[in-house]
Amino acid sequence: MTTRDLVFVVVGTITAVSALLAVTTRHVVHAALWLLVSLGSLAGCYLVLGQELVGLVQLLVYVGAIVVLVLFALMLTRAPIGPQSEISTPAWQRALAVVLGGATSALLAALLLPLLASAQVDLDRPETGTTQIAQAVFGTWVWPFELLSVLLLVALIGAFAVSRLVLHREGEAA
Amino acid sequence: MSEPYVPILFMLGLGFAFAALSVFTSLVVGPKRYNRAKLEAYECGIQPSPQAAGGGRIPIKYYLTAMLFIVFDIESVFLYPFAVAFNKLGLFALVEMVLFILTVFVAYAYVWRRGGLDWD
Amino acid sequence: MTAVAPAAFQQSNVDYVAILPMLIVASAALVGVLVEAFAPRRRRHVIQVSLAVVGLLAAFAAVVWVAVDPNKVGHKGLTMGFTDGTTNHSVFALAIDGPALFMQGSIVLMGVLGILTMAERFGGVGPDAFTPSGASTPGSASESAAARAGALTSEVFPLTMFAIFGMMIFPTTNDLIGMFVALEVLSLPLYILSGLARRRRLLSQEASLKYFLLGAFSSAFFLFGTALLYGYAGSVYFGDLSKAVATGPLAMNGLLLPGAFLVFVGLLFKVGAVPFHAWTPDVYQGAPTPVTGFMAACTKAAAFGAILRLAYVGLDTARWEWTNAVVIVAILTMVVGSVLSVTQTDMKRLLAYSSIAHAGFILVGVLAFDRKGVGAVLFYLVAYGFSTIAAFGIVSLVRQNGGEATHLSQWAGLGKRYPLTAGAFAFLMLAFAGIPLTSGFVSKFGVFSAAIGTGGATGTTLAVIGVVCSAITVFVYARVIVLMFFSDAPDDAVEVVTPSMATTFSIAIGTLITLALGVLPSSLLDLADRASQFVR
Numbered sequence: 001m002t003t004r005d006l007v008f009v010v011v012g013t014i015t016a017v018s019a020l021l022a023v024t025t026r027h028v029v030h031a032a033l034w035l036l037v038s039l040g041s042l043a044g045c046y047l048v049l050g051q052e053l054v055g056l057v058q059l060l061v062y063v064g065a066i067v068v069l070v071l072f073a074l075m076l077t078r079a080p081i082g083p084q085s086e087i088s089t090p091a092w093q094r095a096l097a098v099v100l101g102g103a104t105s106a107l108l109a110a111l112l113l114p115l116l117a118s119a120q121v122d123l124d125r126p127e128t129g130t131t132q133i134a135q136a137v138f139g140t141w142v143w144p145f146e147l148l149s150v151l152l153l154v155a156l157i158g159a160f161a162v163s164r165l166v167l168h169r170e171g172e173a174a
Numbered sequence: 175m176s177e178p179y180v181p182i183l184f185m186l187g188l189g190f191a192f193a194a195l196s197v198f199t200s201l202v203v204g205p206k207r208y209n210r211a212k213l214e215a216y217e218c219g220i221q222p223s224p225q226a227a228g229g230g231r232i233p234i235k236y237y238l239t240a241m242l243f244i245v246f247d248i249e250s251v252f253l254y255p256f257a258v259a260f261n262k263l264g265l266f267a268l269v270e271m272v273l274f275i276l277t278v279f280v281a282y283a284y285v286w287r288r289g290g291l292d293w294d
Numbered sequence: 295m296t297a298v299a300p301a302a303f304q305q306s307n308v309d310y311v312a313i314l315p316m317l318i319v320a321s322a323a324l325v326g327v328l329v330e331a332f333a334p335r336r337r338r339h340v341i342q343v344s345l346a347v348v349g350l351l352a353a354f355a356a357v358v359w360v361a362v363d364p365n366k367v368g369h370k371g372l373t374m375g376f377t378d379g380t381t382n383h384s385v386f387a388l389a390i391d392g393p394a395l396f397m398q399g400s401i402v403l404m405g406v407l408g409i410l411t412m413a414e415r416f417g418g419v420g421p422d423a424f425t426p427s428g429a430s431t432p433g434s435a436s437e438s439a440a441a442r443a444g445a446l447t448s449e450v451f452p453l454t455m456f457a458i459f460g461m462m463i464f465p466t467t468n469d470l471i472g473m474f475v476a477l478e479v480l481s482l483p484l485y486i487l488s489g490l491a492r493r494r495r496l497l498s499q500e501a502s503l504k505y506f507l508l509g510a511f512s513s514a515f516f517l518f519g520t521a522l523l524y525g526y527a528g529s530v531y532f533g534d535l536s537k538a539v540a541t542g543p544l545a546m547n548g549l550l551l552p553g554a555f556l557v558f559v560g561l562l563f564k565v566g567a568v569p570f571h572a573w574t575p576d577v578y579q580g581a582p583t584p585v586t587g588f589m590a591a592c593t594k595a596a597a598f599g600a601i602l603r604l605a606y607v608g609l610d611t612a613r614w615e616w617t618n619a620v621v622i623v624a625i626l627t628m629v630v631g632s633v634l635s636v637t638q639t640d641m642k643r644l645l646a647y648s649s650i651a652h653a654g655f656i657l658v659g660v661l662a663f664d665r666k667g668v669g670a671v672l673f674y675l676v677a678y679g680f681s682t683i684a685a686f687g688i689v690s691l692v693r694q695n696g697g698e699a700t701h702l703s704q705w706a707g708l709g710k711r712y713p714l715t716a717g718a719f720a721f722l723m724l725a726f727a728g729i730p731l732t733s734g735f736v737s738k739f740g741v742f743s744a745a746i747g748t749g750g751a752t753g754t755t756l757a758v759i760g761v762v763c764s765a766i767t768v769f770v771y772a773r774v775i776v777l778m779f780f781s782d783a784p785d786d787a788v789e790v791v792t793p794s795m796a797t798t799f800s801i802a803i804g805t806l807i808t809l810a811l812g813v814l815p816s817s818l819l820d821l822a823d824r825a826s827q828f829v830r
Contacts, residue, residue, distance in 0.1 A: 060248075156282070
């Protein structure tokens with residue numbers, strides 16, 4: 001077991017445990033914070049596997065943006081801060097969720113592990129670095145890349161069109 | 175490959191250790207004199223309420239702030255590899271990136287003109 | 295496994311004429327956003343509507359130009375990519391071929407009618423169909439303040455244009471990643487639009503949230519399937535995928551079936567196939583009625599275009615892996631859609647279940663696995679699209695106390711008081727039922743005969759089930775017609791408000807096309823048949 005394996009096991013365990021805590025805790029804010037830990041350590045997993053850019057994107061987009069959005073969503077709704085017995089998930093739903101989640105994980109593990117268990121990758125000399133990814137994004141994937149700018153634009157316009165409440169200083173545009 | 179991360183990990187550990195040490199030291203050596211005002215959240219003199227003012231909802235404006243942050247956050251995700259590989263990419267890639275930024279800025283101009291950036 | 299990137303940077307070759315229709319729609323939408331930003335408030339509505347209509351018509355002209363190709367340049371084929379010099383491996387993001395151009399042309403034309411119904415303001419004095427403050431609590435002071443101030447959400451027009459842009463790309467993409475981004479570009483505006491109904495705000499907000507959550511879920515399925523298929527073939531391009539299946543068995547064979555299945559789930563959700571249909575009735579009911587019509591026609595067309603490309607180009611060689619699952623989905627969709635439409639008491643929900651049943655009929659055509667089947671599906675999508683936009687246009691006119699009267703009992707006796715409107719609606723109902731001399735008959739005949747012709751025993755079974763389900767739906771539509779013409783109007787009778795020229799035009803065109811395609815279908819059938827060849 002190399003140092004890399006050891007670090008990966010540690011970071012991976014943190015990811016998995018905090019993900020479990022995120023879905024089992026009864027405090028909705030705690031769930032968001034555990035999600036933060038989980039997504040952050042997933043970025044660590046990517047780093048250990050030698051994919052700097054993916055780790056960075058994970059940090060920027062998931063830890064930075066997605067968790068911020070989750071917290072904002074909590075603030076913008078009338079979500080209660082503490083655990084509430086009347087809206088908490090009933091036991092049978094929790095049991096069903098455990099069964100479903102477990103079954104899906106088992107299915108995926110049964111599918112992926114035998115296929116990829118013997119795969120070998122040289123992590124010290126990764127095939128793709130940031131430069132290669134940039135060349136692929138701007139060379140091969142131009143079209144989806146430019147479409148993404150449209151998607152971001154639509155997201156912003158939709159957000160503003162929906163959330164605009166009053167006509168404050170609407171006259172300015174006239 | 176992994177050598178550049180050793181100093182970073184070292185710094186990370188140092189940071190955690192410093193924080194833990196500070197908290198621990200103040201627990202041990204700090205004086206403990208409690209009163210009601212000190213136990214309140216923020217100690218700012220305003221009574222904390224379980225919900226935000228006006229119907230228990232934080233103004234929807236903050237949603238636009240979050241969306242603005244996210245949109246430009248994702249834009250920066252693409253700027254990073256572009257900047258790293260700039261010398262190997264041609265003029266075509268520069269045009270692509272400019273188009274990308276211009277498209278997103280159209281939305282920005284719209285939000286700005288319609289008063290989305292004013293905090294009344 | 296193919297390498298992710300070529301050794302040196304290689305830029306994409308782009309046939310700008312071939313992608314001109316999409317560029318026109320995108321530019322019109324961008325200009326629309328700038329109009330929102332800089333044009334004075336009073337003029338916005340007029341500018342937006344005319345900009346959208348002109349943009350769409352120009353895009354249609356460009357589609358025709360690319361398809362007819364008067365200068366014999368040869369715009370059809372793969373574009374937006376390159377062939378790697380060393381490995382001779384082609385990566386192209388877009389496939390400009392017959393089905394793609396046919397879908398683009400029909401989506402753009404149906405989009406024009408959709409925009410025209412959305413532009414309805416009842417003479418400029420009444421309010422339009424969209425709320426000025428989507429995020430306010432229904433019934434709150436800020437909501438009524440915005441309504442009193444006469445605010446308008448004219449952003450709906452650029453948003454619709456962006457949705458049309460995504461819909462045009464959806465059946466044109468040649469790889470799974472592009473298809474995913476197109477899926478998002480077309481879905482995001484629809485999530486927003488369906489939450490903007492002026493009346494019955496809670497219902498509309500619920501519809502939007504439900505659509506968004508389930509849509510995000512199905513997108514995740516699609517993306518996961520994409521990852522598995524990439525693991526299988528080492529590429530997300532449809533050509534490579536098909537080749538990998540043909541030359542297999544590969545080491546990663548176990549990834550093919552779950553990958554194909556998950557990708558299909560993502561696409562079948564968009565057409566509202568059972569068991570991925572749960573959102574359809576709620577969203578169709580809650581969304582503003584003109585948006586519902588637009589969504590029913592154009593989203594269905596775009597998603598079926600994408601399903602066709604996936605089934606006939608990407609996963610054609612793996613057909614034995616996924617056909618049975620899709621056959622079951624098709625049967626369930628037809629049966630559930632038609633049986634549940636019997637029990638509906640709300641007009642919009644009834645039309646929603648009818649659209650689910652129609653999705654099942656169209657799937658029968660997809661499962662014919664033949665050029666004839668492709669042609670029949672293309673024809674069906676156009677015929678159904680125009681009828682459904684007109685039908686929802688009429689639903690938006692039947693009102694009581696200013697709000698839409700969508701409960702079936704409120705439609706009683708409508709035919710005696712408004713014979714023209716009720717007559718047009720009855721005719722559209724007959725078309726949905728598939729009565730001869732309407733486009734519905736020709737399109738159903740097309741998909742069922744294609745299924746019997748080349749679908750083998752499965753195709754015949756599907757066609758028989760389809761005919762039985764059509765018979766069930768005939769009962770539903772006949773009940774509506776009887777209600778309108780042969781029962782007495784209640785005391786607090788609804789009225790049919792007089793629409794603007796735009797809505798009248800779009801309802802009339804939709805109804806006329808339904809009639810024309812029923813009486814003289816041959817020219818469009820020929821066109822669809824000639825357009826049914828995919829490029830690889």
